[in-house]
Amino acid sequence: MKKRAHLGDDVSGVYCEICNKTFSISNSGRSQIVSHIGSKGHKEATQAKTLSSRVTSYLTNRVPNKSDLQLAAKEATFSYHVVCHDQSFRSMDWP
Numbered sequence: 001m002k003k004r005a006h007l008g009d010d011v012s013g014v015y016c017e018i019c020n021k022t023f024s025i026s027n028s029g030r031s032q033i034v035s036h037i038g039s040k041g042h043k044e045a046t047q048a049k050t051l052s053s054r055v056t057s058y059l060t061n062r063v064p065n066k067s068d069l070q071l072a073a074k075e076a077t078f079s080y081h082v083v084c085h086d087q088s089f090r091s092m093d094w095p
Helices: 030-037 040-051 066-084
Strands: 013-016 021-024
Touching (some): 021 030
């Protein structure tokens, strides 16, 4: 959890990165944090975060080769042609 600058007029706001919520610790301090960690919403957010995988695990981080760049240029040219001639993409779908 991170200390956040303010929660309205209250400067004792704490931001929970797991469940994306801000709450005040001005009255109870540590017991308010312990209470938040034990809350149903925080537990569900923690479980969801551990069960879901990051999007970056599905993506590759590689440098495109000449073939990739040529394919991208062909797709961009095709899209430009379709838009400039005011045609739908369906009309360009060849059997």
